[in-house]
Amino acid sequence: MAKKRYIQAINDALMEEMARDPKIILFGEDVEISMFGDTQGLRARFGADRIRNTPICEATLTGMAVGAAASGYRVVLHMMFSNFIYTGFDAIANQMAKLRLMTGGQMRFPITVLAGYGGGRSSAAQHSDTPYPALMNLGGVNVVVPASPADAKGLLKTVLRADNPTFFLEAGGRGAETAEVPDDDYTIPLGKAAVLREGRDVTIVAIGTMVKHGVAAAAELAGKGIDAELIDVRSLVPFDEDTVLASVRKTGRLVVADEARDRCSAASHICAVVADKGFGSLKAAPKRVTVPNVAMPYAPNAEKNVLPNATKIAEAAAALVNAKAGS
Numbered sequence: 001m002a003k004k005r006y007i008q009a010i011n012d013a014l015m016e017e018m019a020r021d022p023k024i025i026l027f028g029e030d031v032e033i034s035m036f037g038d039t040q041g042l043r044a045r046f047g048a049d050r051i052r053n054t055p056i057c058e059a060t061l062t063g064m065a066v067g068a069a070a071s072g073y074r075v076v077l078h079m080m081f082s083n084f085i086y087t088g089f090d091a092i093a094n095q096m097a098k099l100r101l102m103t104g105g106q107m108r109f110p111i112t113v114l115a116g117y118g119g120g121r122s123s124a125a126q127h128s129d130t131p132y133p134a135l136m137n138l139g140g141v142n143v144v145v146p147a148s149p150a151d152a153k154g155l156l157k158t159v160l161r162a163d164n165p166t167f168f169l170e171a172g173g174r175g176a177e178t179a180e181v182p183d184d185d186y187t188i189p190l191g192k193a194a195v196l197r198e199g200r201d202v203t204i205v206a207i208g209t210m211v212k213h214g215v216a217a218a219a220e221l222a223g224k225g226i227d228a229e230l231i232d233v234r235s236l237v238p239f240d241e242d243t244v245l246a247s248v249r250k251t252g253r254l255v256v257a258d259e260a261r262d263r264c265s266a267a268s269h270i271c272a273v274v275a276d277k278g279f280g281s282l283k284a285a286p287k288r289v290t291v292p293n294v295a296m297p298y299a300p301n302a303e304k305n306v307l308p309n310a311t312k313i314a315e316a317a318a319a320l321v322n323a324k325a326g327s
Contacts, residue, residue, distance in 0.1 A: 001183055026078065029056055142162075143236040145236055174212075206230065213257060254320075
């Protein structure tokens with residue numbers, strides 16, 4: 001296996017799948033010059049008929065994606081920043097998520113929407129959101145949040161071959177991180193979480209950008225004699241309830257780290273699932289480590305203050321474990 005950057009693994013998946021399937025087309029804002037690097041070299045290899053820049057009008061882009069998919073293409077729509085999903089939400093919520101049901105399955109919508117999400121880069125309020133809770137609520141789209149280069153490639157290849165609309169959300173600030181990526185053609189199924197570290201005292205469920213902080217938090221807790229189990233959800237829709245519930249049955253405690261705002265967050269949903277289906281296993285109430293219910297600030301020090309991090313995750317986990325000891 002070779003070590004590759006997160007963004008390079010995404011680029012490799014696009015290259016390989018577009019070479020494999022001539023029906024895949026890709027369009028979006030600045031995809032030709034590749035602002036993020038994930039579409040680098042695609043136009044040179046596949047030409048202007050399959051790779052095309054578009055005007056900055058997300059309502060048009062999402063409508064185009066639905067129409068092209070309904071016409072038989074496999075569409076990759078690059079929205080650049082995930083905040084731009086909001087401005088294209090009509091076609092997403094009322095068409096992309098619903099038309100397969102409304103046509104009785106006669107129409108397929110193989111659409112993959114790429115967008116970078118999250119803070120940490122001082123991109124300010126309109127470019128730093130984590131909007132997957134709104135997408136999770138639609139009921140007709142998949143939501144994928146890979147944290148590692150290997151998962152990014154394997155999950156992207158899976159969704160590019162599927163017939164359902166999927167939002168593939170690229171973890172903000174992870175583009176330059178490197179890790180080993182398998183050399184062979186491989187896919188990762190949606191709805192299958194990864195247990196990155198086994199433990200007995202507390203379960204930490206981390207989403208996307210929070211996985212890195214979860215790894216650091218688990219190491220910090222180990223230094224204090226607390227054995228944390230770490231789970232990377234990998235996809236939010238579908239969501240692997242079984243792996244999380246099995247872990248909570250073992251540890252009795254749950255902390256969910258999520259970069260979305262706290263109210264109606266993915267963390268809230270995961271805690272609700274565990275409270276509903278794993279209540280008898282809990283030794284303490286589940287905890288959420290999230291962003292406060294505010295817009296993301298521009299100033300680096302203010303942004304850093306609202307974002308979850310390893311220390312906040314470790315403190316929440318330690319508080320649950322220490323509550324048993326009465327401390």
